[in-house]
Amino acid sequence: MNEEREVKISKATIQRLPAYLRCLQSFRQQGIRTVTSTMVAEALGLNSIQVRKDLALVSSVSGRPKTGFAIQELIVDVRNFLGYDRASEAILVGAGGLGAALIGYTGFADYGLHIVAAFDSNPSLIGRSYNGVSILSVEEMPAFIQENNILMGIITVPKGAAQSVCDIMTDAGVRAVWNFAPVHLAVPQGVALRNEDMAASLAVLSKDLSRLTQD
């Protein structure tokens, strides 16, 4: 158990937590009140010891031997750890296909992520709005970031433009960059970066597939 202490929790564990949360919420919806590591592990196809250790890191109370965790309490703890109730504002740059899809995705609100504005350089997109999010000119981006204290930027521009958009963002004060363009971005020290590399995902899936079909 932890008491708001920032014990170091591995990246691997952090990545699993959203899946645990979805699992817990689905159990709760089924009317289940109490949950064990084994139940979660089985639902997700994971090792139960791993789940047990992960949950111990984020739960505010010890699980009870034999019965496990009070599901509602655990949900609160995981959500709290992930910061889903502390809204964070992000901007998105590149309102093309993928950008528009992300703006339109209502699920981000569940994760405490609010896209408050989008930017594009295409005049025919500027002025439109998707899902209540208006598309502004990229030229307005630095001022917007500064005025609204935006800490996170989502990049969905073509690869050629990604690094320069990234530079402008981070210069203006963005401290976390979520990059969907297929390029490796360089960010200054002190800025968090996450590359959503579809090609990397696909490579792993393809290799798994060829192992399955060729052996």
Add this chain to the structure above:
Amino acid sequence: MNEEREVKISKATIQRLPAYLRCLQSFRQQGIRTVTSTMVAEALGLNSIQVRKDLALVSSVSGRPKTGFAIQELIVDVRNFLGYDRASEAILVGAGGLGAALIGYTGFADYGLHIVAAFDSNPSLIGRSYNGVSILSVEEMPAFIQENNILMGIITVPKGAAQSVCDIMTDAGVRAVWNFAPVHLAVPQGVALRNEDMAASLAVLSKDLSRLTQD
């Protein structure tokens, strides 16, 4: 070096290869003819020993001490390893925002991935076509998979529908499922699965951000 031998290459290495390839291609475009592990490592912010080991696994020839690898040859080897020149056909289910964006993304062709048909249950989408890919009724999906020997399915439906779509796909013969819906899917033995879990990515980025801003 390897000679079409299926030495076991770790998932971690496979995931890095697409980034190496992009890097190599960018060097080549700059007119560079020969490349060392150090150059790639620096460009991508990785450890050079790691890059050296990774490249050794996929290169068909040994690198030459002092000069490194012939860039063109290495590109061919990496592409070959990743199967980018062996076209693989996939179908996509769920032609909403994200689905439409993926259909419209022309970059997949670079990775040897061709989305040959899309399916949806929404009558107002059926019959349309994006980017030359026509949207058919989900009911036609099993027959399409069987008739065209489709091995890969991309799921971009709302989470409630994902598992049933997945079941139908795999029953019809799909052997690799690329899931973008925010649910954990269960697939039969012998089917490869890759969950594109945006919440997991965001969780890691958010935690990195909060470490940066709160310490």
Add this chain to the structure above:
DNA sequence: TAGATTGTTAATCGATTAACAATC
């Protein structure tokens, strides 16, 4: 030649899995 880079073997690091006493 001298020195940078290679492939490979060894050491380190971190994450996963196993073992086990405590407990509800």
Add this chain to the structure above:
DNA sequence: TAGATTGTTAATCGATTAACAATC
């Protein structure tokens, strides 16, 4: 009580990093 599950400590596993002789 008996037995399943907990938290925690130890063992294993795999991936990353270091070390080094070979070589262009």
